[in-house]
Amino acid sequence: MKQHRFLSSSALVALAVVSGFAAQAAPPWRHGAPESTVNVSTYPPDIQHAFRVFAGKCSECHALFLSLNVSRSEAGWKQEVRRMEDMASSHIDDRDAGTIAKFLAYYDTHKPGEQNGAGNAEGMSTGRDLFDKLTCSACHSIAGAGNNSFPLDGIGSRRTASELKQQIMSPVAGSAMPATAASQAEIDSLVLYLGGLKNR
Amino acid sequence: MGYICQTKKSSAQAAFDIRRHCLRAKRVRSVDRAWIEKDQVMRFRSHLGIFLGAAVWLLLTAAPRYALAAPQYARRYHLKCYACHTIAPVLNEQGYMFQRLGHHLPASLEPNSQVERIIDLVRKEPEWSLTNNAAMAVSDFSFSAQRSTTQGQAPSSTSAIQVGAWNAYFGGWIPNTQFFYYSEFDIVTNGQTNPNMPNAHIGYVGGNAKSSWYVTVGREHLQVTEGTRAAEIYSLLPTAPLIFENKGPTNFVLDQSPVAAEAGYTWSSSKYKDIFGVNLKVTNGDHADGSEILTSNSTKNSKDVWLDADWWYAPESGISFVTYQGQKNQIQYTGLANQFNYYGRIRRDGAFANYMIGRNKVDLLTGYLHGNDDWEDPVTGAPARYLSNGYFAEIDYYIQRGFALAGRYDRLRQDVTSGVHPANLEQWQTGVEKAFTSEGNIIGRVGVGNFHGIDPVAFTATATRTYEADIQFNF
Numbered sequence: 001m002k003q004h005r006f007l008s009s010s011a012l013v014a015l016a017v018v019s020g021f022a023a024q025a026a027p028p029w030r031h032g033a034p035e036s037t038v039n040v041s042t043y044p045p046d047i048q049h050a051f052r053v054f055a056g057k058c059s060e061c062h063a064l065f066l067s068l069n070v071s072r073s074e075a076g077w078k079q080e081v082r083r084m085e086d087m088a089s090s091h092i093d094d095r096d097a098g099t100i101a102k103f104l105a106y107y108d109t110h111k112p113g114e115q116n117g118a119g120n121a122e123g124m125s126t127g128r129d130l131f132d133k134l135t136c137s138a139c140h141s142i143a144g145a146g147n148n149s150f151p152l153d154g155i156g157s158r159r160t161a162s163e164l165k166q167q168i169m170s171p172v173a174g175s176a177m178p179a180t181a182a183s184q185a186e187i188d189s190l191v192l193y194l195g196g197l198k199n200r
Numbered sequence: 201m202g203y204i205c206q207t208k209k210s211s212a213q214a215a216f217d218i219r220r221h222c223l224r225a226k227r228v229r230s231v232d233r234a235w236i237e238k239d240q241v242m243r244f245r246s247h248l249g250i251f252l253g254a255a256v257w258l259l260l261t262a263a264p265r266y267a268l269a270a271p272q273y274a275r276r277y278h279l280k281c282y283a284c285h286t287i288a289p290v291l292n293e294q295g296y297m298f299q300r301l302g303h304h305l306p307a308s309l310e311p312n313s314q315v316e317r318i319i320d321l322v323r324k325e326p327e328w329s330l331t332n333n334a335a336m337a338v339s340d341f342s343f344s345a346q347r348s349t350t351q352g353q354a355p356s357s358t359s360a361i362q363v364g365a366w367n368a369y370f371g372g373w374i375p376n377t378q379f380f381y382y383s384e385f386d387i388v389t390n391g392q393t394n395p396n397m398p399n400a401h402i403g404y405v406g407g408n409a410k411s412s413w414y415v416t417v418g419r420e421h422l423q424v425t426e427g428t429r430a431a432e433i434y435s436l437l438p439t440a441p442l443i444f445e446n447k448g449p450t451n452f453v454l455d456q457s458p459v460a461a462e463a464g465y466t467w468s469s470s471k472y473k474d475i476f477g478v479n480l481k482v483t484n485g486d487h488a489d490g491s492e493i494l495t496s497n498s499t500k501n502s503k504d505v506w507l508d509a510d511w512w513y514a515p516e517s518g519i520s521f522v523t524y525q526g527q528k529n530q531i532q533y534t535g536l537a538n539q540f541n542y543y544g545r546i547r548r549d550g551a552f553a554n555y556m557i558g559r560n561k562v563d564l565l566t567g568y569l570h571g572n573d574d575w576e577d578p579v580t581g582a583p584a585r586y587l588s589n590g591y592f593a594e595i596d597y598y599i600q601r602g603f604a605l606a607g608r609y610d611r612l613r614q615d616v617t618s619g620v621h622p623a624n625l626e627q628w629q630t631g632v633e634k635a636f637t638s639e640g641n642i643i644g645r646v647g648v649g650n651f652h653g654i655d656p657v658a659f660t661a662t663a664t665r666t667y668e669a670d671i672q673f674n675f
Contacts, residue, residue: 059638060601061283083308088472089283089294089516091559162327192278 038068038107050103057092057100058084067104069127070196071143074105127193134182134190142197156195164191271641271674272372273298276325276332277305281640281674286516286560286596287604287633288640288674289434293472293512296428300466300477302380302405302414303373309410311470317408318378325373333372344668351660364391364670378405383419401460413465420460426479428510428518430565431552436596436606437629438647438668443550443569443590443612458485475512480505499531516556516563524548546573563596565608577618584618586656602635602643614656625653641674 040051058067072080078101085092092100131137137146142153155164168187171177182190274281281288284295291299297306304321326332345359371382383400387393401418426432433444464479485502504526512518528544550569557564571588590612597605607630615622631647645668652663 060280062277062279063638066278082310086308086310086471087294088297088306088475089292089560093559160323160325162325165327 038064043106043110047103047106050099050106053096054100054103057096060091061087061089066192068107069193071108071128072104072198074101076198077101077104077108080104127189127196130182130186130190131193134180134186136190139177152194152197154197156197159194161191161195164194271369272332272334273303274639274641276372280638281635282601285640286563286598287436287602287635287643288672290429290436291432291434292429293475293516293518296477296510296512297466297468297472297475300414300464301409301412302378302403303371303382304380304405306468306472307409309468309470309472315408315410318405318412321409322373322376322378325375328372328375334368334370343670344666346664346666348662348664350662360391363388365389379403380405401462403462409468410470411465411467413463415464416460416462418460419458420462420481420483426508426510427520427522427552428512428554429516429563430518430554430567430594431508431510431520431522431550435594435608436604436633437594437608437631437649438645438670439627439629439649441567441590441592441594441608442610442625442627443567443592459483472512475510475518477510478508480507482506499534501529503527503529514556516560517554520552522548522550522552522569542576544574544576547571560598563594563598565592565594565596567592575616575618580618582618584616587615587617589613602638602640604633606631606633612653616656619656620659623654623656623659625651627651627653642671643674644671645669 038051040048043051054067055064058064067080078097081092081097081101081104084090085094085097128142131140131142131146136152139147140150140152141148142151159167165187167177168180168182168190170179180187271281273279273284277283282292284292284298286292294306298304301318301321304318304325307316307321309315343359343361345357347355347357349355365386366388368385368387369383370385371380373380379402381400381402383397385395385397387395389396397419399419401416401420403414403416405412405414407413433440435441439445460481460483462479462481464477466475466477468475481504483502483504483506485500485504504524506522506524508520508522510518510520524547526546528542528546530542530544531539532542533539548569548571550567552565552567554563554565556562568589568591571586571590573586575584575586576582577584590610592608592610594606594608599605608628610625610627610629612625613622614625627649629647629649631645633643633645636642636644647666647668649666649668650664651666652661654661
């Protein structure tokens with residue numbers, strides 16, 4: 001009997017640990033990240049079709065979010081999709097790849113400002129929105145939008161995620177850049193977005 | 201003597217559990233059964249409570265925010281389980297590479313572009329945190345029902361609900377270095393609280409994404425997920441192939457976990473069209489359980505060498521060759537009048553292959569393993585050999601992502617040369633597996649299996665039909 005009580009209590013402890021992990025571990029943008037928040041009803045039929053291919057193939061290994069949250073040129077998307085196609089266990093073929101790149105390139109230039117990437121239930125803004133909301137754009141620009149003194153285009157190729165995080169949370173002392181008041185979750189989301197801004 | 205050791209429970213962590221169960225408990229089936237019957241009511245109540253508690257907790261927390269949980273590697277890169285598994289814990293090619301690159305994601309290998317060095321992969325890692333280095337797997341809230349017939353005994357039926365395994369994993373990389381580590385801490389194993397740490401090793405990985413090597417030292421089991429798909433001890437079905445399970449009187453997967461040193465080399469062609477891997481592992485277990493060769497009350501030392509060569513020759517299809525030699529030194533009946541020493545050697549050689557048809561649609565798997573061990577007749581003490589030839593054939597049909605049907609047939613022919621004649625064991629199993637989250641980290645499984653055969657030493661026939669259902673949570 002003792003054994004069983006021990007089992008139950010250890011199980012409860014484990015549960016608590018697990019819940020702790022789970023709560024801490026889930027980046028907020030992931031909660032309920034819907035696989036298809038993109039409203040494509042106003043897009044041309046071939047793009048709607050391309051979206052379905054994209055939604056099917058590109059949700060295999062990660063949420064669509066990861067793709068919708070970053071911006072690339074058309075050539076950039078071709079390259080990114082080829083990279084995904086060439087992963088060891090990918091099931092994407094050349095035809096799908098062309099279709100998907102077409103959708104992503106189209107989507108990039110037709111993203112509704114509000115719903116840039118996927119918003120979610122908790123109303124978390126996405127990286128691009130945060131860039132404006134947290135007034136990063138007062139000093140930095142991305143793709144020409146914002147203050148052009150310190151463009152951040154291609155920052156994802158120059159800085160790792162942890163460097164970005166470091167910069168945002170505690171900018172070099174004496175620098176013109178202020179430390180942000182953003183929440184941890186917002187910073188994560190911002191880092192993810194900035195990390196996605198690769199050189200073309 | 202001559203137990204047939206089959207796990208009575210399904211388990212997603214099959215490999216470890218099976219091994220531990222067989223090696224440590226090493227019960228004859230009927231004993232096992234008596235134990236279940238005696239304890240059943242109590243166990244049922246206590247586990248039902250946990251089960252319901254967990255279900256409620258899950259509904260309250262996990263379900264509405266379905267994506268809250270994923271083990272550390274997935275967490276680290278915001279990936280789903282499918283990035284590295286067909287269905288967890290069965291690894292795909294990417295998962296295999298991830299493991300061999302010291303737990304770093306393989307870089308893309310475009311034909312004419314520069315190959316990234318391991319240190320470049322390390323630099324691309326996100327910031328180190330506890331949550332992307334630790335995980336919890338609670339497997340096996342299982343229900344199982346079994347009906348067995350053993351020659352000379354009345355048929356019996358049992359059923360049980362239990363929590364099979366609570367395991368914590370800690371694994372990742374040491375920031376800014378090419379060192380990595382992995383450990384597993386088991387709290388509950390086969391429904392029993394029995395804390396222990398079967399794995400704890402540290403490694404170093406060098407080279408680049410195309411051509412890399414690694415070394416590890418620490419506590420380690422043989423054959424955990426080494427090899428291409430068919431040689432992997434994990435499978436979609438509740439139990440591993442018979443040849444991996446310890447059906448024979450001398451056991452294949454001998455548990456010499458105390459200290460191991462391993463070295464491996466991996467080479468990939470561009471776009472990972474072909475991947476070659478070899479690894480060599482040497483283990484030394486001072487108190488490794490070698491008692492399966494003779495009886496208990498012995499001091500043991502076990503030295504083993506394992507060599508594995510893999511070739512992934514097409515997307516998700518591969519071939520593995522394995523050879524294993526073990527020296528099991530024992531001082532039997534320590535301190536008793538009839539004490540004697542026994543230096544048994546065991547050897548296994550095998551070939552495994554799988555072929556994936558379509559883009560992850562139908563996976564055909566097969567494996568063959570030959571055994572040739574020293575054997576001493578437990579009654580007369582006459583030296584003899586234990587020979588075995590085992591094979592399996594399996595079909596996995598992936599209906600859609602995270603949903604699969606699987607079926608396997610297993611046959612093991614065993615011959616103890618001092619015995620009367622060879623004896624066969626046969627097993628078939630079918631099952632359905634389904635993931636309940638889009639991440640693929642909560643997985644349910646239902647299976648039916650039939651095992652029958654003859655013990656090669658005692659020559660008693662056994663038949664068992666098993667129905668099981670289980671659910672596994674990975675956080």
